[in-house]
Amino acid sequence: MxxxxxxxxxxxxxxxxxxxxxxxxxxxxxxxxxxxxxDTVLEDDKFGEDSFEKAECKMFQTAARLAxxxxxxxxxxVHAMLAGDLLNQIITAxxxxxxxxxxxxxxxxxxxxxxxxxxxxGVLTDGGYCSPxxxxxxxxxxxxxxxxxxxxxxxxxxxxxxxxxxxxxGALLLSAQEVPLPVFSHIALTAATIGRVVxxxxxxxxxxxxxxxxxxxxxxxxxxxxxxxxxxxxxxxxSGDLGMFGCEMLQDLGRRNGLDLTGRYLDCGASIYLKExxxxxxxxxxxxxxxxxxxxxxxxxxxxxxxxxxxxxxxALMSPTSGMQGETIPGIAHAxxxxxxx
Amino acid sequence: MxxxxxxxxxxxxxxxxxxxxxxxxxxxxxxxxxxxxxDTVLEDDKFGEDSFEKAECKMFQTAARLAxxxxxxxxxxVHAMLAGDLLNQIITAxxxxxxxxxxxxxxxxxxxxxxxxxxxxGVLTDGGYCSPxxxxxxxxxxxxxxxxxxxxxxxxxxxxxxxxxxxxxGALLLSAQEVPLPVFSHIALTAATIGRVVxxxxxxxxxxxxxxxxxxxxxxxxxxxxxxxxxxxxxxxxSGDLGMFGCEMLQDLGRRNGLDLTGRYLDCGASIYLKExxxxxxxxxxxxxxxxxxxxxxxxxxxxxxxxxxxxxxxALMSPTSGMQGETIPGIAHAxxxxxxx
Numbered sequence: 001m002x003x004x005x006x007x008x009x010x011x012x013x014x015x016x017x018x019x020x021x022x023x024x025x026x027x028x029x030x031x032x033x034x035x036x037x038x039d040t041v042l043e044d045d046k047f048g049e050d051s052f053e054k055a056e057c058k059m060f061q062t063a064a065r066l067a068x069x070x071x072x073x074x075x076x077x078v079h080a081m082l083a084g085d086l087l088n089q090i091i092t093a094x095x096x097x098x099x100x101x102x103x104x105x106x107x108x109x110x111x112x113x114x115x116x117x118x119x120x121x122g123v124l125t126d127g128g129y130c131s132p133x134x135x136x137x138x139x140x141x142x143x144x145x146x147x148x149x150x151x152x153x154x155x156x157x158x159x160x161x162x163x164x165x166x167x168x169x170g171a172l173l174l175s176a177q178e179v180p181l182p183v184f185s186h187i188a189l190t191a192a193t194i195g196r197v198v199x200x201x202x203x204x205x206x207x208x209x210x211x212x213x214x215x216x217x218x219x220x221x222x223x224x225x226x227x228x229x230x231x232x233x234x235x236x237x238x239s240g241d242l243g244m245f246g247c248e249m250l251q252d253l254g255r256r257n258g259l260d261l262t263g264r265y266l267d268c269g270a271s272i273y274l275k276e277x278x279x280x281x282x283x284x285x286x287x288x289x290x291x292x293x294x295x296x297x298x299x300x301x302x303x304x305x306x307x308x309x310x311x312x313x314x315x316a317l318m319s320p321t322s323g324m325q326g327e328t329i330p331g332i333a334h335a336x337x338x339x340x341x342x
Numbered sequence: 343m344x345x346x347x348x349x350x351x352x353x354x355x356x357x358x359x360x361x362x363x364x365x366x367x368x369x370x371x372x373x374x375x376x377x378x379x380x381d382t383v384l385e386d387d388k389f390g391e392d393s394f395e396k397a398e399c400k401m402f403q404t405a406a407r408l409a410x411x412x413x414x415x416x417x418x419x420v421h422a423m424l425a426g427d428l429l430n431q432i433i434t435a436x437x438x439x440x441x442x443x444x445x446x447x448x449x450x451x452x453x454x455x456x457x458x459x460x461x462x463x464g465v466l467t468d469g470g471y472c473s474p475x476x477x478x479x480x481x482x483x484x485x486x487x488x489x490x491x492x493x494x495x496x497x498x499x500x501x502x503x504x505x506x507x508x509x510x511x512g513a514l515l516l517s518a519q520e521v522p523l524p525v526f527s528h529i530a531l532t533a534a535t536i537g538r539v540v541x542x543x544x545x546x547x548x549x550x551x552x553x554x555x556x557x558x559x560x561x562x563x564x565x566x567x568x569x570x571x572x573x574x575x576x577x578x579x580x581s582g583d584l585g586m587f588g589c590e591m592l593q594d595l596g597r598r599n600g601l602d603l604t605g606r607y608l609d610c611g612a613s614i615y616l617k618e619x620x621x622x623x624x625x626x627x628x629x630x631x632x633x634x635x636x637x638x639x640x641x642x643x644x645x646x647x648x649x650x651x652x653x654x655x656x657x658a659l660m661s662p663t664s665g666m667q668g669e670t671i672p673g674i675a676h677a678x679x680x681x682x683x684x
Binding site: 007008051104147194321 | 349350352421422432437439462466468469471539661669672674676
């Protein structure tokens with residue numbers, strides 16, 4: 001049976017299942033639109049550590065351990081962790097992997113990490129190479145802000161197109177076999193589409209949505225074309241962190257390409273905060289789509305509110321160095337398909 | 343048939359083949375021990391670009407295109423590229439992937455990238471998901487030096503344990519199917535072992551070999567244990583860039599664990615330069631093991647000088663930020679097995 005269809009889409013015929021998930025966030029996220037859905041909401045976004053970087057690492061580790069524990073497994077049961085984050089040299093994931101002590105494959109795909117990790121996790125579990133695997137991603141407002149933009153102490157004002165980096169870590173446990181305590185029993189990973197790097201020439205580091213929307217549209221089109229589906233075949237199409245502005249841009253790009261996403265589209269970044277929280281265009285960061293998927297979207301599938309979901313995490317692939325050297329900001333979007341199965 | 347054996351080892355039963363490879367280096371590497379083996383030796387390590395970062399990206403792209411062309415393929419034949427580099431947000435690989443326009447999975451595993459990309463490339467090709475795939479890694483002395491250590495203009499003196507970051511990019515084309523113009527006909531990828539992050543508490547950023555040797559030893563032991571082999575079952579065991587000091591440390595760690603690597607061990611970093619070039623402990627960087635594998639080691643297998651090789655690329659997983667926050671430097675080593683087949 002074919003395991004690849006069209007140009008970029010992989011089929012997971014054995015339909016590995018998402019067995020459990022965990023999501024940890026900070027107060028702003030805990031007070032947002034998905035209030036009450038997260039496993040842990042930190043009052044202190046330093047999580048008792050002496051730096052924000054160490055706090056992010058602790059958050060990441062805690063989510064990974066929790067996803068494992070919730071499923072009734074111990075860490076040594078896990079065959080591999082596929083994960084990344086936004087920090088230089090993905091120090092969050094690396095140091096977490098050190099402390100967890102499990103086989104580790106480091107990824108960098110900016111805010112598209114959660115989808116890349118599930119795509120590769122799908123290949124490993126469906127292919128019979130590793131199972132269970134942990135797929136994780138994280139971000140932290142304070143680590144990202146000072147690495148990508150300005151020292152926190154400057155208290156710079158955000159422009160209207162800016163999004164706030166979500167402080168959060170999400171972990172999903174994917175397994176071909178049953179687990180002792182499945183949190184979910186009905187969520188199958190059935191396909192994935194590999195992203196391409198797309199660049200429409202955006203240079204504004206405060207307008208990541210615009211940099212990522214073209215890549216997102218490109219992957220949706222490739223996915224539908226490869227698999228022979230229409231938008232209507234999905235109950236929900238999810239993008240990672242395009243934010244208010246990027247969402248509009250994606251829907252506009254979609255219309256120009258014959259896709260009408262109306263009524264079946266959600267952007268994790270545009271949805272995670274409440275309007276009255278005042279975070280402008282919404283949330284962003286590798287942790288954004290990770291925690292919304294882990295805390296909210298999986299439940300919708302498990303309950304049967306959503307039967308087939310196309311989940312795209314979207315990443316902006318620049319660095320401060322490339323920006324200073326006059327490079328534009330390319331984007332990428334990997335996609336996975338999650339389906340309800342009895 | 344089992345696709346996983348022991349704790350961390352994956353078996354590629356269909357034995358996907360390395361069909362072609364390309365390696366580009368700068369003058370120091372071209373004048374070194376593997377002189378005459380590289381596809382291209384740059385006279386100008388800016389490669390006609392206006393920054394070292396853009397030069398590294400051009401080098402990366404050129405190697406990827408060349409590996410593809412040498413096999414008689416065009417870029418659109420390639421199902422996926424798995425790649426990374428040492429720069430923040432892997433901008434080398436990301437911008438190269440933009441210009442190449444092919445499906446892309448970004449990795450970060452520091453100097454262990456080449457082995458990680460071949461491990462995951464092995465899973466994708468052996469599993470029937472993608473074939474051919476390109477596996478690439480690069481580094482550049484001048485981009486790494488200014489990102490990880492000091493501005494080049496300072497002309498700092500290197501301590502005796504220091505290694506020189508190799509300026510080079512390597513690309514391997516891995517395929518389950520035949521290609522129009524195979525450069526190699528006898529090189530099979532038969533197994534891989536996933537690394538764990540190991541930390542023995544090294545804090546000296548100028549002694550990466552010591553930080554990586556324990557992880558390398560850990561993966562060799564895991565591999566042999568998983569697969570039921572002894573050191574003698576391999577004609578050659580290769581580490582990525584432990585350098586002179588790290589090599590000794592690995593061999594010592596090996597002896598303490600009952601492994602005698604004498605006579606069948608090579609470190610790419612310790613081997614790439616000639617002693618008279620004066621580069622202290624040797625070469626390092628994600629490009630180091632990538633170009634030595636692509637230019638020299640594959641030929642040894644193709645010719646039949648080596649029938650079974652365990653190739654480990656070794657990565658140090660710190661960042662300047664983690665170092666300044668007092669963190670130690672953990673290491674990781676992924677391993678692949680390449681075997682000669684008729």
